[in-house]
Amino acid sequence: QKEVEQDPGPLSVPEGAIVSLNCTYSNSAFQYFMWYRQYSRKGPELLMYTYSSGNKEDGRFTAQVDKSSKYISLFIRDSQPSDSATYLCAMSSNTGNQFYFGTGTSLTVIP
Amino acid sequence: SQTIHQWPATLVQPVGSPLSLECTVEGTSNPNLYWYRQAAGRGLQLLFYSVGIGQISSEVPQNLSASRPQDRQFILSSKKLLLSDSGFYLCAWSGGLYRFFGPGTRLTVL
Numbered sequence: 001q002k003e004v005e006q007d008p009g010p011l012s013v014p015e016g017a018i019v020s021l022n023c024t025y026s027n028s029a030f031q032y033f034m035w036y037r038q039y040s041r042k043g044p045e046l047l048m049y050t051y052s053s054g055n056k057e058d059g060r061f062t063a064q065v066d067k068s069s070k071y072i073s074l075f076i077r078d079s080q081p082s083d084s085a086t087y088l089c090a091m092s093s094n095t096g097n098q099f100y101f102g103t104g105t106s107l108t109v110i111p
Numbered sequence: 112s113q114t115i116h117q118w119p120a121t122l123v124q125p126v127g128s129p130l131s132l133e134c135t136v137e138g139t140s141n142p143n144l145y146w147y148r149q150a151a152g153r154g155l156q157l158l159f160y161s162v163g164i165g166q167i168s169s170e171v172p173q174n175l176s177a178s179r180p181q182d183r184q185f186i187l188s189s190k191k192l193l194l195s196d197s198g199f200y201l202c203a204w205s206g207g208l209y210r211f212f213g214p215g216t217r218l219t220v221l
Contacts, residue, residue: 036212044155046209102154
């Protein structure tokens with residue numbers, strides 16, 4: 001079983017839609033949860049990060065962690081064509097010794 | 112602020128040729144450094160990481176090697192490239208828990 005599972009998509013939505021991206025995990029040691037955005041032929045950039053359970057909002061983006069279900073989500077409101085990218089989730093233990101990425105979900109927002 | 116550089120940006124090499132990819136970080140001291148490979152349509156595979164000068168840990172056995180001759184310099188090498196070495200090579204650094212990536216090098220082995 002993989003440490004982190006992420007649906008690769010691809011996901012295609014119309015402009016203005018709400019997008020939900022998700023990851024599941026099996027390791028209870030994970031305490032830090034991250035989302036990276038990777039544009040085509042570029043390096044991933046850290047988009048959002050959260051510690052333990054709860055929600056974190058940054059503009060149109062909301063990161064949500066449910067540790068009881070071992071499930072994390074990234075919501076994008078009012079999606080824009082510029083949001084078209086691959087989104088990777090990542091998780092880490094407190095010490096950083098266990099750090100894993102999901103395989104990424106490809107998102108296309110159609111104008 | 113911290114900046115991470117990688118070069119070259121793209122590289123086309125014949126099978127059996129040597130390889131040297133370089134990564135440098137600015138604006139931080141004693142970072143942890145990482146080399147990842149991302150094959151087409153696949154996730155990030157951690158190849159090597161380093162916690163200090165001359166300290167290299169390998170995550171997967173292969174014909175690649177890494178070196179860290181200076182605090183903020185990380186080099187990925189191979190003596191003889193294989194077709195299977197093609198991919199997108201990413202260098203990353205961390206000063207704590209979060210990892211920050213460079214722009215990547217796209218390697219095509221023909």
